[in-house]
Amino acid sequence: MPEFVEVEAYARTARPVIGGTITGIDVRDERLLRRAEEGYDAEVAHVHGVVGGATIRDVRRIGKLLLLDLSGDRTMALTFGLRGWLQLDGEIARADGTRRTREVREDHVRLALEIDDEHELLLEDLLRLATLEIDVDEGRLGVDVLELDKSTFRDVLAGSRATIKGLLMDQRRIAGIGNLIADEILYQGKADPRRTASEIVGDDLDDLWTGLRRTRRRVLERNGSHHGVLIQSGSRERGESCPRCDVPMERVKVGGRTSYFCPRHQR
Numbered sequence: 001m002p003e004f005v006e007v008e009a010y011a012r013t014a015r016p017v018i019g020g021t022i023t024g025i026d027v028r029d030e031r032l033l034r035r036a037e038e039g040y041d042a043e044v045a046h047v048h049g050v051v052g053g054a055t056i057r058d059v060r061r062i063g064k065l066l067l068l069d070l071s072g073d074r075t076m077a078l079t080f081g082l083r084g085w086l087q088l089d090g091e092i093a094r095a096d097g098t099r100r101t102r103e104v105r106e107d108h109v110r111l112a113l114e115i116d117d118e119h120e121l122l123l124e125d126l127l128r129l130a131t132l133e134i135d136v137d138e139g140r141l142g143v144d145v146l147e148l149d150k151s152t153f154r155d156v157l158a159g160s161r162a163t164i165k166g167l168l169m170d171q172r173r174i175a176g177i178g179n180l181i182a183d184e185i186l187y188q189g190k191a192d193p194r195r196t197a198s199e200i201v202g203d204d205l206d207d208l209w210t211g212l213r214r215t216r217r218r219v220l221e222r223n224g225s226h227h228g229v230l231i232q233s234g235s236r237e238r239g240e241s242c243p244r245c246d247v248p249m250e251r252v253k254v255g256g257r258t259s260y261f262c263p264r265h266q267r
């Protein structure tokens with residue numbers, strides 16, 4: 001699943017069309033509208049009614065959610081599954097703002113937007129896990145991971161009896177962190193993923209905050225959640241060792257997700 005750094009790149013892909021008018025919309029996959037309670041045809045008509053002819057006022061990201069603010073005070077929200085992304089006129093952006101060309105796979109396009117009769121913004125989604133929702137409730141999301149400061153982080157931890165791994169991935173508390181980045185933050189921050197969040201205080205909290213800052217900076221610089229130390233060293237695989245301590249990494253399930261951690265330096 002794409003984490004904040006990937007969705008940040010998709011937002012950068014789309015930003016050149018801010019100010020443009022949506023002159024065409026083609027929803028090519030009914031699974032995109034999985035919240036269609038009134039039926040698929042009605043939902044497609046609703047999306048067409050809201051999006052068609054609207055002006056794109058802004059492109060925002062909160063956590064893993066990409067938001068296109070439209071004229072008439074409407075918002076179109078997109079989520080992305082693994083192997084899903086946006087493409088504008090055959091180009092995609094990286095999180096660092098550089099762009100590269102990418103060949104369109106027409107059979108993977110789930111949504112096509114035409115802007116000013118000139119630009120084509122495509123949502124490609126190999127595994128059909130992406131979603132589109134109109135006027136999403138943004139209040140269900142916690143503070144975005146890039147907006148997070150230390151005092152907010154301390155408050156979020158103090159109020160939680162969840163495991164620290166579970167809390168980092170709870171989008172209602174901190175938005176944007178998925179499984180890979182959570183493991184990387186805990187690795188850098190020297191914390192065992194099974195610890196109770198509210199019990200991480202003092203020096204341990206300082207270490208964890210340093211780990212979070214270092215991780216979010218590093219994945220942005222390196223353009224992806226797959227560029228942490230754990231992944232690069234192969235330590236997120238069975239039988240591999242901690243690159244720091246050279247002891248075997250442990251593999252446990254926390255909050256239903258597979259977690260890798262070093263039993264020596266993550267306490």
Ligand SMILES: [Zn+2]
Pocket residue numbers: 242243244245246262263264265266
């Ligand atoms: Zn270690």
